[in-house]
Amino acid sequence: MNRRHFLQNTSLGFGWLGLSALAANAAAKSSKRVIFLCMRGAPSHVDTFDYKPKLIADTGKPGTRAGTQLLGSRWKFSQHGRSGLWMSELFPELAHCADDLCFLHGMQTELPAHPQAYLRMHTGSSQFVRPSLGAWTHYGLGSMNENLPGFITITPPSGFGGAQNYGSAFLPAQHQGTRIGAEKRPIANAEMANLKPKLNAAAQRTELDLVQALNRAKLAREQHDPQVEGLIESFELAYKMQGEMPTMMDLNKESEATKKLYGIGEAVTDDFGRKCLLARRMVEAGVRFVEINHGDWDHHRSLGTALPASCAEVDRPLRALITDLKSRGLLQDTLVIWGGEFGRTPHAEGQDGRDHNVKAFTMWMAGGGVKGGFSHGRSDDYGYEAVDGQVSIYDWHATILHLLGLDHEKLTFSHAGRDFRLTDIHGRVVKEILA
């Protein structure tokens, strides 16, 4: 293992590799960290953030797919904030943050199947195994707190590409996401693997001292061995992580008022509220990229009851997260992203459901570097297809990297004989939304 390799592959080599990709324009406002709120299953855009009065008016008329009927949203839309963004009544709490939100109404993806689209959103490809967005980010920017993982994913699904969605593929392994919890299991009981010591603190420290004594003796014998130095360092970091992670994960450090703000303790919002509060604590402690998974938004049936239920779980915690980040001065350099793998059809599936739609859907961003109270892009009058300001997943990735001060064309990794990028040979930064 040569020195370059060594630095890449041990805990000592914190993210200096991506430096060449840092965008030339250092003056540009850029975020330092990301919270990605991933709504697995694909939320309906026409019932939430993409207001379609003509669709509502034409309910019952034939849809574009043979034999279907248009289904307008049954939820009322109104304008919010000084910016007057249209949002449906399913998000009464988040509506208070309208002036912080930046809607991307022209989102498009490729394949209308969950596993492919979910992988595409996370890695840029469903065809090949590629590093995830979080891994690229960590590779590009490195860690802000060496005692903590740099990329954490909270309750990801085991299907839909599983660990590939937070994997590092050919990037060095330390860039892969650390998983906490699993989908459909309450976050309150989740733990990080092997974090809990088998011994009390004093006994463990004594044992660790023995390990380090053996390793230092080895180092003295060898005179010079960077791998042994790395090993010694990794144990000290692990020991600190073991102390710092539980503190970071301990929501009891928060005031009752804060917990209430996030809806913790109330049946509907408790789980997602905890996740959001955890995410805030994580970015505050120096975690670079946090992803929260929330499912299941795949409302083929019972849209009338299932969609409001999903929205109610996230609405209040979302507002809490944005307000809390803002009041702590973190929102200005934290990029908050919300969205799912695609959108849903304006026509009904069965009596009360919506099918998959990849040609138009809405995602939003808030925080560092994006315009607040802003809408970019437009779908057609029914919400079938984006007709203006289209944003592909590549564009979306390019924009996220740009907002972090990274140039998506320069953030490369050499593997199997060529340079790879998150955006492959595509991607355009959506400059229109930059603050």
Place this chain on the structure above:
Amino acid sequence: MKLLVLFATTSATAITPEQSTFFEAKIRPVLAEKCYTCHSAEAEKVKGELLLDTREGTLKGGENGPAVVPGDLDKSLLISAMRWHDADTGMPPKNKGGKLADSVIADFEQWVRMGAPDPREGVSKVTKSYDPEAAKSWWAYQPITNPTVPQPKDAAWAKTDIDRFALAKLEEKGLKPVGDADEATLIRRLYLDLTGLPPPTDVSTENLIDRLLGTRQFAERWARHWLDVARFAETTGRDVNVTTPEAWRYRDYVIDAFHEDKPFDQFIREQIAGDLLPDRGDADRAQKLIATGFLAVGPKALNGTDPRQFAVDLADEQIDAVSQAFMGMTVSCARCHDHKFDPISQRDYTALAGVFLSTDTRFGTPGGVQGRNASNLIEVPASAGLKTLDRRMDPSLWASKKAEYDGLVVRRDAALASRAPGAPQTSGEQMSGFDMVRLITRTKQVEMEIIAFNEDGSLKPRVMGVLDKPATAPVARRGRMNTSTGGPNSRGRRSSGFEAIADSPLFVRGSIDKESDAVPRGLPEFIAHGTKLEIAPGTSGRLELANWIASPQNTLTARVTVNRVWQWLFGRGLVESVDNFGASGAQPSHPELLDYLARQFVADGWSLKKLIKRIVTSRVYQLDTRYDETNSTTDPDNTLLWRMNTRRLDAETIRDAMLSASGLLDPTPQAGSIVAKAGDGPIGGERFQILNEEMISQANGRYRSLYLPVARNVQPETLAVFDFTDPSVVLGARETTIVPPQALYLMNSDFVSTQAEAMAKRVMAESSFEKRFSLASRLAYGRAPLAEEITAAKKFSRDDLASWTGICRALFASADFLFLN
């Protein structure tokens, strides 16, 4: 030079003043404003290697050919790009303003019809990042030489020819090798390198290397190396990650091949074309079919909605695996365009694609909504004597499932018929699309449940592998929709269109929607050095391909193989990029030694054991890992082999060595794995409860790591934490990281604690602290303890079980256990 010649031939045409005016008024401004940003010498980044800022560049064109063919609108790519048929090829691109005004396009058409008069002088400065012509002189494409063994000045030092090659280089640089490793270090090195297990405490050195090479533990250890290269896994990975419960047979085939030292060229031929080789009866044929599992165990996106895309992707994955595993070539780079670094054209790629598209890959996964691209396994006759797992289905359950299945088929077919165009409204069940999908899924699911078993409930002997497709396609079925494939994006395609042996069309830019002419099946022209594939009529060409790859004339295969073996023994290849011998890879540090080893390997009948023995008996292999300041200043990375590299043990060895030290290891080979025992189903989600992600990540047991399940996307934690391979890619050299999660695992995991406690009990059978610690040191380090270690342990110990558990855990966490000196 070449460019100048071209320039001379194109500049001769004189143009009239009218033509010049037309160009200056209508053409140049548009080119300058709309095209130069990406297609001129001034462009920040030239796209598609196309420069439009000179006449010469415009005529020469870019990577897709001439931009303008004077007088010929159809052949002028500039015109077809401007006409803007689609977002992929339309110019200017959408984000640069999109299609130009029709009047502008008409001007350009008129200009081309005029003969594209162009007053612009100058030579296009195409700064091609790479020149494929030059790449042909790349060392790996030259025939394997027969180097003379050098005679180093210090004639006494070398034990073998390998040493002479190495020492000669060292002497050139004025370096001296460090001393030899001591006996205990060497014995531990040999045991761990050759068998993946630590030496016993009563080790004997007599005939040690031959003894180790003869063990099944050797075969298990080295099979695992090959399984990394073969991207072996027991699930499909990618999107829906479905189990392949018969994959373990390929794993066992590899172990057997290494155990019996099957000639490596034969090993290659069997993996690519075992089904087409002559056999010595049913049992032999079954093994050769299992060998072709190499082509079937790769990752695949089963949920793909387009069967044609799936077929093309599957062939691509096979090309990638075959070319990288056996020849260290990244041929699949040429899927969409000519290779940027190596002399492999898209035509070459397509010639190979035809071979694999003519191959029927049987990976055997259930169909249904998340596994649209199902495939059966290959059934083998009982006379082959294949062992099957004792997974059984109760015969009465089988009978009831069969009855359910028959009923479902009737319902499904009726429902499908009622949806067929022109069907009477009244026939069949009326159901929503969603229920329809559920019915189809259920039918397929039940079918897969029963198909694996005989009527008496016993498991059928079936294998993953490949066969040739039929020489001619069966007549297409009519009037019935095959809904197990197809979907919203399949554009209504019901099958891949690759039903029979045939050449593959060239897919422009790799897109299945843009087919060009078929390319005859064959070999990449340049790396085959003119060898043509003489394909027997009515066959795919896989056999001929296998024979060419496994030939001594192939400049890559033997080199790639000996280099990987070297890397597995030294932690670094003579060519550092072990899986990439192409022009973007590395140069060999010792080209003569590499060729010497490759030649000897072939001369030894492609015997892996002889090759390994040749290397481990060299003095270079047996050197100490000691640091040396003078040598290190000149050669910090030890590329010249002045010492042995210190290597961290790989994931399997760490686990197996702990199990050995604790005495808990069960060395018995395991039939199948927990994936094999679970049967068919997707990992993750709720549909498959027998086996979930948690059960794989927590998989353990007392047997060797090789027998743990290998799933894609989720891996046993005990292996994943120490850089286990990514089984979706060909990997001859794993990454080695040293990161905090490993330390947390060593300090806090149940597995390590269990091993430490068992080892503690074992050492406590000794009578004194010194004897106890001495045994612990021999179990963990394979040597007697050093004074400073005894002092440290003594300070820590209260001589009770808890302390000894702590000591043993500390030994596992320390460098002399985790590293190989």
